[in-house]
Amino acid sequence: MNKILKRLLTGVLTLATVFTALPTTAVHAAETQYWTESEERVGIVEKVMNDGSIGSTFNEGHMTVEGEDAYCIDINTGFKNGYKTRSDASTRMTAYQIEDVALSLEYVKQYTKSHTGLSSQHAYLLRQLVVWQRLSVHLGWSCDNVRASYDEISKSVQDEVFAGAKAFVRENKGRYDCYGYIYTGEGQDLGQFFAELAVGNGKIQKSSSNTTVTNGNDCYSLSGATYGVYSDKGCTKSVATLTTNANGNTDTVELRAATYYVKETKAPKGFQLDKNVYTIIDMMYYDEEGVYFLTAKGKAFYDQLMEQQYVAISATKDKIAVSLRGKIKNIGKKNLDIMFEKNPYMKKIYPGDTKDAIEVFRLYEAQGEYFDISNPSNIVRDTITIGKTEAVQTGYFIGKECIGCKLCCSVCPQKCIDISSVPVTINQNHCLHCGRCAEICPKQCIEKRGSL
Incomplete structure (x- = not known):
């Protein structure tokens, strides 16, 4: 089970011309210090100004914070190795700016992963370049077209990457949770920016509870059942509508990571309308003992879980889906901290001590399915069991x-x-x-x- 689950388990613009650097924040001696340094040279950079002139040319280094990749966020200041203080990027950048930079970086990461002809140095350099380009737009540096020397990376590759990054940002707004950190100290400030996919694909499958009567009987059909997907327990805030085909399956719908509620709004031929409201939740962590999710104690869903002690959950990533259904138990605050670390968007929903309102549930006896359609001509399906559950043949x-x-x-x-x-x-x-x-x-x- 673990092997399968591991494969699955994301200043104001109108004033921008006033600034030549991000707003500064105070540094306090008692705060944690992080070692920053510029390592190997990654390539020649040409600081192309918006009027077409080249403001400067320099050999850029590979910036790191405690050994992890970081990026220069002040092209007009020289870098010095040393300790710096970390702050949340939101203290100096708007959410829009963070998302723009983080998504641009995410695109370049995906691009260079699929284009193996680029060296690791040039992959890093392309990431640094998109950071500078986007910050130049936001902060008025007037070097929106900063680039690598064409002797380093060809014009065609750079044009493709820069255009692709802009398109990726437009197409993926709201689909990723974006955040970052800024490191401040002597010399140039550094930044780290992250975009974690926060959506999954959901679908519904309707089945008959009495196949002896319904199978092969023209009086019954699984086709045409309509379901509403809602963001609230009262089923008043619709986010999607799904309709079943002859096999009882609906198309998939993309949803952001959250709790959703499903209710049948139209029954198919021969069936009575199902008036139950079903809950869709997300897997957030797993280990040898089971799969974990959480909810707030004040929610009606919490009461439902405590009463029923049974749930069905699903997750989708990179065209690989896992679904599980089975027995659950409330384990209080156990694993709560690690679940927040692995799902950082939760820190924005429940900042600071407000996460005390949450409790964790573990799915400890369950059966489900692993479904991989990453290669459409050769899909892979397998059965998953957790705990003492015996697999039922389907x-x-x-x-x-x-x-x-x-x-x-x-x-x-x-x-x-x-x-x-x-x-x-x-x-x-x-x-x-x-x-x-x-x-x-x-x-x-x-x-x-x-x-x-």
């Missing part, structure tokens, strides 16, 4: 009545049906559970097992 299974006609294989989108012998067999680890094989089978000998 999926489509071909019976002994199979005549080997191979029609099922002809409609299978994953081509995961082995037709080398009769009866043919389905590779469950690659099956999408779409049900097309069962629909086309002339002998109707493909059985759907479990709640898919």
Whole structure:
């Protein structure tokens, strides 16, 4: 289980021309000091001014804070190795500025990861350049087009990166939690900026509780059930609407990390309207004992958890999804600090001592599914169990009545049906559970097992 989960488990602009550097903050001797230094040279920089002239040329160093990457945030001041004091970036930058810089950095990280021809030095230099470009815009440095020498990094690569970073920022506003730190002391100030993906993909699957009656019965259909997704328990603040297909599945919807509530608003043919309100929550941490999430004691959801002691949770990252359902227990404040460290956006929701209102729940006996669609032509599916739970077999299974006609294989989108012998067999680890094989089978000998 751990191996699978580990793979899964994100000044005012109108006055900008007045400033040539970020606003300063007082340094107090009692505060923690961080060692900052400039290590190896990473490349020649040309400080291109907005009028097209080159203001200066210099060989930029690789800045670090306690050995971790950091970036110059004052292009007009020389750097000196030494101890500096850290402050939250929000004390000197607006949320918009932090997001702009952090998302620009995130794009360059993704770009250089996928373009292996760039050296680690040039990857760092590109990150530093986008930091300067964005701060120049915000702070009026008039060098919005600062660049590396084309002898270092080609013009085509730099143009692609800089244009891509701007587009990435526009397209991803609100999808990431962005924050940062600024290090102040003698000489040039340094900054660190982070963008952590704060959205996931949610979907709903409707199933029949009495398949003996409903399967193959034209009086019933899983298609057309409509669900509302809401941000409040009273289901008044809608964030999405989802409708099921013939297999009971909806499309996916992207949601920011939070608690959501789901209610059926229209029942499909033959079924009564489900009046229950279901809660969608996020996994936030896991270890050998289970999977953890948290909620505030004052919420109705907290009371529901304490009463039911059962929950279903899901998470999605990089086209890999994990879903789990099973027994939970309240463990108070245990693991609360580490959950906040691994999910830093929570510090903004519950700053300081206000997190005392939260308690942690552990999912300790559960079954679920791992689903990887990162390679669409070869999806991977597996079963997950936690604790003493025994895996329940789910999926489509071909019976002994199979005549080997191979029609099922002809409609299978994953081509995961082995037709080398009769009866043919389905590779469950690659099956999408779409049900097309069962629909086309002339002998109707493909059985759907479990709640898919």
